[in-house]
Amino acid sequence: MKKNILKSLCEIADYISPKTHLVLGLDFDGTLVPIQDVPSSVFIENNMRSLLDLLSKRENITIAIISGRSLDDLIEKVGLSDVVYAGNHGLNIMGPGLRNIDIKALQKQQTVEKAFVLCKNLTNKFSGIFLEDKTLTFSIHYRNLNPKNVQELHLSLKNMVSELGDLVIKTGKCVFEIYPAVETNKFTAFSWVTTQIVDDTTNIGKIYLGDDDTDEDVFRSLKDGIGVHVGHKENSFSNYFVKDPIEVKEFLSWLSQHDFGLTPTIGKF
Ligand SMILES: [Mg+2]
Numbered sequence: 001m002k003k004n005i006l007k008s009l010c011e012i013a014d015y016i017s018p019k020t021h022l023v024l025g026l027d028f029d030g031t032l033v034p035i036q037d038v039p040s041s042v043f044i045e046n047n048m049r050s051l052l053d054l055l056s057k058r059e060n061i062t063i064a065i066i067s068g069r070s071l072d073d074l075i076e077k078v079g080l081s082d083v084v085y086a087g088n089h090g091l092n093i094m095g096p097g098l099r100n101i102d103i104k105a106l107q108k109q110q111t112v113e114k115a116f117v118l119c120k121n122l123t124n125k126f127s128g129i130f131l132e133d134k135t136l137t138f139s140i141h142y143r144n145l146n147p148k149n150v151q152e153l154h155l156s157l158k159n160m161v162s163e164l165g166d167l168v169i170k171t172g173k174c175v176f177e178i179y180p181a182v183e184t185n186k187f188t189a190f191s192w193v194t195t196q197i198v199d200d201t202t203n204i205g206k207i208y209l210g211d212d213d214t215d216e217d218v219f220r221s222l223k224d225g226i227g228v229h230v231g232h233k234e235n236s237f238s239n240y241f242v243k244d245p246i247e248v249k250e251f252l253s254w255l256s257q258h259d260f261g262l263t264p265t266i267g268k269f
Contacts, residue, residue, distance in 0.1 A: 005228050005240040006250055012207075015226060016260040019205035021060050021197055024255070025190045025218065026248075027210030028067035028074060031230045034245055035173060037143055039069070039132060044078060048245075051252045056082035060262040061255075064193045066090055066186045068170075068177060068214060070134040088136045089170070089179070089214050090189025098196055105136050108180035111166045112137065115178050118160055126153050136180070143174040172212050185217040186210070205262075209248055 005012060016022055029035050029042060032052075036042045056063040064084040067074050071087030071094060078085070084095030093100040116131065116138050123129055128144035140157065142150060154169075157176055161167045170177040190208060194201045206225030208218045219227035219237035227238035230248060242248055 002229070002234070002236070002238065002241045004247075005226075005242055006247060006254075008240060009254060012226065013258065013260055016205045016207075016262065018203075019260075019262060020203045021062065022205040022207065022260075022262060023062045023064060023190070023194045023197065024055065025064045025066055025186075025193070025206070025208035025210075027186075027212055027215050027230070028065055028069060028077065030173070030211035030245070031209055031248055032065070032078075032245060039141075042077065045249075048249055048252075049078070049080065051249065051256055052078070052083060053080050054256050055252065056080060062193065062197060064095070064190060066189050066210075068134070068137070068139070068172065068212070070136070073134070084193050086186075086189040086193070088134060089177075090184045090186050090192075091136045091180075091182070093189060093192065095193070098193075100192060102136075102180075102182055102184045104182045105180045105184065108166045108182070109136060111164055112178060112180055115160060115164055115167060118164075119157075119178070122153070122156060125156075129153065138178050139172075140176045140178070141174060142176070170214055172214065186214050187217045187221040190218055190222075209242070209251070 026032055032048055033042050033044050052063055055061050065078060066086040068089050069087055071085055071092040074085050074087050082096055084098055086093045091102040091105045119131055119140060126145055126149055129140055129142045132139040157169055161169055166181050168179050168181050170179050194204050197204060209228040209230055211230035216237050228240045228242060229236040229238035230242055
């Protein structure tokens with residue numbers, strides 16, 4: 001049975017205290033902000049932004065926001081200078097002194113563009129879907145599609161992907177995402193950020209919060225860290241859960257009020 005992290009704060013403090021640095025990985029939609037039908041209409045609350053700002057300015061804490069949104073979109077939505085941003089589920093990373101882009105994903109971009117053109121035709125066939133261009137990837141949102149037709153849409157996408165090759169479909173909440181077939185995922189992106197602080201990450205605390213299927217890649221592989229699923233999903237690979245972005249904020253607020261004796265023995269980036 002998974003535990004609510006807000007009821008396990010002593011355990012979390014015990015985990016953090018011996019570490020030299022904490023990397024806090026966060027998904028965006030559904031984690032820092034409630035999910036909206038139209039992704040562009042999402043805004044981060046001022047007090048959530050202030051908390052992230054406060055934590056990101058601490059010398060011994062790194063905040064990495066890892067989202068399916070494009071990098072530019074994510075940076076615009078959050079708007080903080082000391083945060084590391086990873087767009088397209090980690091394909092495109094930027095932060096203070098940091099830059100990393102998945103070269104293999106760039107090489108497959110033409111195929112992604114071909115798929116985008118083919119999917120435009122699907123918007124005539126499947127009424128209610130809409131496409132979101134995210135540069136290295138794109139999404140097909142189907143919240144407004146008749147649920148009876150979702151399986152047929154999925155099948156059409158699977159056929160398209162197998163014909164074009166070099167692509168995979170990621171699934172999310174009422175969204176399919178066309179993604180280049182590369183090894184990068186949210187876990188590899190999160191790990192990459194931690195290794196930018198120090199090569200041997202044994203003494204780095206790692207906490208990751210997210211609500212998406214793609215966040216399960218982190219929970220599944222994060223052996224020496226703390227995974228927190230946002231929402232109610234019994235079969236999540238996470239160790240802990242919180243109910244919603246409001247509880248995420250409570251957790252961040254608790255973090256911001258403690259220093260845990262973290263020793264800033266290493267420079268940040
Ligand atoms: Mg999410």
